[in-house]
Amino acid sequence: MSQLLNKAKNFVSEKVNDVAKPEASVTNVDFQRVTKDSVEYLANVSVHNPYSTPIPICEINYSFKSATREIASGRIPDPGSLKAKDMTMVNVPVKVPYSILMSLAKDIGADWDIDYQLDIGLVIDLPAIGNFTIPLSHKGEVKLPNPASMFA
Incomplete structure (x- = not known):
């Protein structure tokens, strides 16, 4: 009996793994x-929904890191839905407090930018499967606003 249950679990597991799942990528992070x-x-995330x-x-959960240190994180509850059989752009706003930016002064240096890693967990509700997290990680360099624009 237990062998039959194990075979059934393996069969279902294989079928679930073969099901097409939405795919996502970070397309841009900009001031x-x-x-x-x-x-x-603002991080722009492009998500393709293969379902009708x-x-x-x-x-959406996110963590924004610089020099392996988390400088911002957050959770966006219920941000909407993915369009059927289409690409949906999802915006993830990231707020970095000034106090943390000042502590990154040596990374900012003369070029007035920070190297970052943005980790995003996009939690969607797939029919018959339940909650499914699409993990994303994106590295890049983002410019800081120049001091003149802060006081303008």
């Missing part, structure tokens, strides 16, 4: 604006 207490960046029905996005 958005300066507020009184932080610098805001829209899929709800449960939440």
Whole structure:
């Protein structure tokens, strides 16, 4: 009996692994604006839904790191749905407090930018499977606003 159950579990597991799943990639991370207490960046995530029905996005989790140190993190609950059989652009706003930017002064240096790693977990609700997390990681370099733009 237990062999039959194990075979059934393996069969279901293989079939679930063969099912097409949405795919995502970070297409851009760019400066958005300066507020009184932080610098805001906007990450654009492109997500392809292979299904003929829209899929709800449960939440988005993100972690923004520089020099292996987390400088911002957050959770965006219920950001919408993925379009059926289409590409959906999802925006992930990232706020970095000034106090943390000042502690990264040696990385900023003369070129006035920071090297970063953005880790995103896009949690979607797949029919018959349940919650599924699409993990994304993107490395790059993002410019800081120049001091003149902060006081303009």
